[in-house]
Amino acid sequence: MAPIIQTRDLKKQYNPPDGPLAVRDVDLVIETGEVYSLLGPNGAGKTTTISMLSGLLQPSGGEAIIAGYNIATDPIKAKQVIGVIPQEIALYPRLTGRQNLRFFGQLYGLSGRALESAIDEVLEFIDLRDRADEKVEKYSGGMKRRVNIGVGLLHRPRIVFMDEPTVGIDPQSRRRILDAVLELKQRYGMTVLYTTHYMEEAQELSDRVGIIDHGVIIAEGTTGQLIQMIGELDQIILRVDNQQVPPAMLEQFGNVEGVTSVNQQDGELTVRARRGRKALPDLITIANNAGVHISSVRVQEPDLEAVFLHLTGRALRE
Amino acid sequence: MRKLWAILWKENYERFTDRTGAIYMFLVPLVMSAIMGLAFSGMTGPQDVTVLDIPVGIVNLDEGGSQGTALGAIFSEALIPSDPASPDADNPLHRLFKARAISNEAEARALVDSGELTAALIIPPDFSASLTPDPAAFAAGGDEPLTLVGHTNLTLYRNPRSTVGWTIFRDVVQGIADGIAAGNIAVGATVSGLVEAIPAHPLLALQLASGSLNETFTGIAQAASQPDANPIRIRQVDVAGRTQDAFDPLATFSPGFAIFFMGFTVTVGSATILREQRLWTLQRMALTPTPRGIILGGKLLGTYVGGLLQMFVLMIAMSLVGLILQGPSTNIWGSDLPAVVALTLAAVAAATGVGITIASFARTEEQAGNLAAFVLFVMGLAGGIFFPTMQMPDFLQFLPRLTFHFWGGNGYTILSQGGALGDVLPNIAALLIMGVVFFVVGLYQFNRRLDI
Numbered sequence A: 001m002a003p004i005i006q007t008r009d010l011k012k013q014y015n016p017p018d019g020p021l022a023v024r025d026v027d028l029v030i031e032t033g034e035v036y037s038l039l040g041p042n043g044a045g046k047t048t049t050i051s052m053l054s055g056l057l058q059p060s061g062g063e064a065i066i067a068g069y070n071i072a073t074d075p076i077k078a079k080q081v082i083g084v085i086p087q088e089i090a091l092y093p094r095l096t097g098r099q100n101l102r103f104f105g106q107l108y109g110l111s112g113r114a115l116e117s118a119i120d121e122v123l124e125f126i127d128l129r130d131r132a133d134e135k136v137e138k139y140s141g142g143m144k145r146r147v148n149i150g151v152g153l154l155h156r157p158r159i160v161f162m163d164e165p166t167v168g169i170d171p172q173s174r175r176r177i178l179d180a181v182l183e184l185k186q187r188y189g190m191t192v193l194y195t196t197h198y199m200e201e202a203q204e205l206s207d208r209v210g211i212i213d214h215g216v217i218i219a220e221g222t223t224g225q226l227i228q229m230i231g232e233l234d235q236i237i238l239r240v241d242n243q244q245v246p247p248a249m250l251e252q253f254g255n256v257e258g259v260t261s262v263n264q265q266d267g268e269l270t271v272r273a274r275r276g277r278k279a280l281p282d283l284i285t286i287a288n289n290a291g292v293h294i295s296s297v298r299v300q301e302p303d304l305e306a307v308f309l310h311l312t313g314r315a316l317r318e
Numbered sequence B: 001m002r003k004l005w006a007i008l009w010k011e012n013y014e015r016f017t018d019r020t021g022a023i024y025m026f027l028v029p030l031v032m033s034a035i036m037g038l039a040f041s042g043m044t045g046p047q048d049v050t051v052l053d054i055p056v057g058i059v060n061l062d063e064g065g066s067q068g069t070a071l072g073a074i075f076s077e078a079l080i081p082s083d084p085a086s087p088d089a090d091n092p093l094h095r096l097f098k099a100r101a102i103s104n105e106a107e108a109r110a111l112v113d114s115g116e117l118t119a120a121l122i123i124p125p126d127f128s129a130s131l132t133p134d135p136a137a138f139a140a141g142g143d144e145p146l147t148l149v150g151h152t153n154l155t156l157y158r159n160p161r162s163t164v165g166w167t168i169f170r171d172v173v174q175g176i177a178d179g180i181a182a183g184n185i186a187v188g189a190t191v192s193g194l195v196e197a198i199p200a201h202p203l204l205a206l207q208l209a210s211g212s213l214n215e216t217f218t219g220i221a222q223a224a225s226q227p228d229a230n231p232i233r234i235r236q237v238d239v240a241g242r243t244q245d246a247f248d249p250l251a252t253f254s255p256g257f258a259i260f261f262m263g264f265t266v267t268v269g270s271a272t273i274l275r276e277q278r279l280w281t282l283q284r285m286a287l288t289p290t291p292r293g294i295i296l297g298g299k300l301l302g303t304y305v306g307g308l309l310q311m312f313v314l315m316i317a318m319s320l321v322g323l324i325l326q327g328p329s330t331n332i333w334g335s336d337l338p339a340v341v342a343l344t345l346a347a348v349a350a351a352t353g354v355g356i357t358i359a360s361f362a363r364t365e366e367q368a369g370n371l372a373a374f375v376l377f378v379m380g381l382a383g384g385i386f387f388p389t390m391q392m393p394d395f396l397q398f399l400p401r402l403t404f405h406f407w408g409g410n411g412y413t414i415l416s417q418g419g420a421l422g423d424v425l426p427n428i429a430a431l432l433i434m435g436v437v438f439f440v441v442g443l444y445q446f447n448r449r450l451d452i
């Protein structure tokens, strides 16, 4: 089966000929039912990419095929199968949540009973039934975000583009949104293209992650593949405070399988190992035998943050 | 189509549920015109209250009679001072009327029509000839008695808004005509004697107006002639005219205020494109499978419909204010409904075009608001919303004609003074042209700037 989203050499230059190249030669291949995350810092080109894929922006070059439709030549058909949840809260503040849903539902071609039942279903999904008839301007940030999501789902799209839907909201609302994304995939079989600069979100939600920086996808794959790719090791941090640590004990640490280095600094022992959790019991036994009391243990596995750091030399969030 | 309707509905739902907006759209123009109505209410009443210097015109087309008689000239001689610059203060007719000779009938009619003259008298070419015996018949001899040969018609054009002034003129003309018919040319002096008393006694003027003094004049005539045989008939023609002496403050100010504030509504309405761009709702609309033309068209049509709704609501509300302040004689919008509707459709179209253009030059909604406040205020000033454009010097008279305020306001004035659709066609045409030109400029400009 052909991929549901496929791009070739997608480019965007704002204000040509001198404007910035926001996206360069992006080739995306996303299969039906996948959750694919574009992970990148501010200004990486995430919104620009989504805007081109959804037919809002004319690409400066290349092409995008969405569900078999070329977005440049067949925009109306393509838009019918895409639901976009923009980064901005794109709602009318003086209209109620329900009126916003109804208005955009009409623009998606829904009407009558089909429209009303779609609205009810969406309100259920975003858990906003009881406040649906209040004006959006009275909503909390989290509620606005949820309506913002709801508008993009009204017409039951096959593909959902979500552009940083969790920016600036409380942890509880954020949790709900992440659960909703998983539900879209699992219950409705939707394909989700998700952008974020939170690596935990990408890591939790995605089947695959594309890391984007300066308009270029610099790495792509499952979280595991990406981490493996950079060959980064686990770190085990043992807190010993200001006890005397016998040199013999450190030597024994070095002999544990998988361990490559041991460092002592500021009352902490940092042990680098290929598979940290496996080495941990041995390390604790050795310390006990040496009479050194360990007050806390932390294992840091490499994450997408580390991958990004490794690839760019910069942190994902500054 | 359904999508267009959805956008149109949304536009106006937002517009008319906004309380601040409603204050500017309805309350402010209403209160302003009510204040003007009250401020000028001392001068109110659609009638000429002055009995002095009633402006009248005389068109003497009389070609003379067989024996060199020029009876038509009697009217001019009685009414028009020999030196118009210094009228004879002792001649009561000269104090009562400001009469002038006019060379042709069309011009006289136009002057009455424009309100410059209260009335005009037209003396026909055959006036003298009809009233003097035919010398040929006389020369041929015969037994027949010498009689007047026929009838003749004097025509009086009348501005229907004028009441007292008109009646006085008609009675004076009648008196002179009766005198001529009776062969008593000197009767003019008698009429003068009677009229002399008028300026000093307004009550007398009103009696004269109501016709109760008519017998006096008729009496003069009767004394000298056989009434049944009076060969001079007076035919009166009402000119559907505007008049300046009829000052109706609400009719003068209300349409202008309605247009002025409607201009803001449609400009702010057009500028919501910028707000929607900032809120990202414009982009969101563009993300739906809806053609771009429907989105922009729906928004602009929504703005147009909003302006129309505002105008119609204001028309009704201002009429009610007029009814309360000035009574049932107030007629702000005229009585030709199709004409009022057509003029309003055109005025709002022109304003919407201007509004789009203003908004298209702004970067943000706030900028559009500031630009609108400036441009629309200047246009309102130039277009005669706050003072009559006739007070502008001649070389600036082209200025008002560049504004929809002028063409719209002028159109409503024509209609309120009894004009019909035909009379405001030039206004409608000017407004439509303005609408189309600005619409094209504005849309071109928007299209260039709006990347959706």
Ligand SMILES: Nc1ncnc2c1ncn2[C@@H]1O[C@H](COP(=O)(O)OP(=O)(O)OP(=O)(O)O)[C@@H](O)[C@H]1O
Pocket (backbone or CB within 6 Å): A014, A015, A019, A020, A021, A022, A040, A041, A042, A043, A044, A045, A046, A047, A048, A049, A087, A197
């Ligand atoms: N309309 C525009 N005109 C000019 N430059 C733009 C425009 N929109 C975005 N850019 C530039 O293009 C680059 C990519 O922007 P984009 O919004 O796609 O990034 P992003 O990954 O979505 O960032 P964020 O996390 O801040 O949303 C940035 O350098 C941005 O400044």
Ligand SMILES: [Mg+2]
Pocket (backbone or CB within 6 Å): A046, A047, A048, A087, A163, A164
């Ligand atoms: Mg973005």
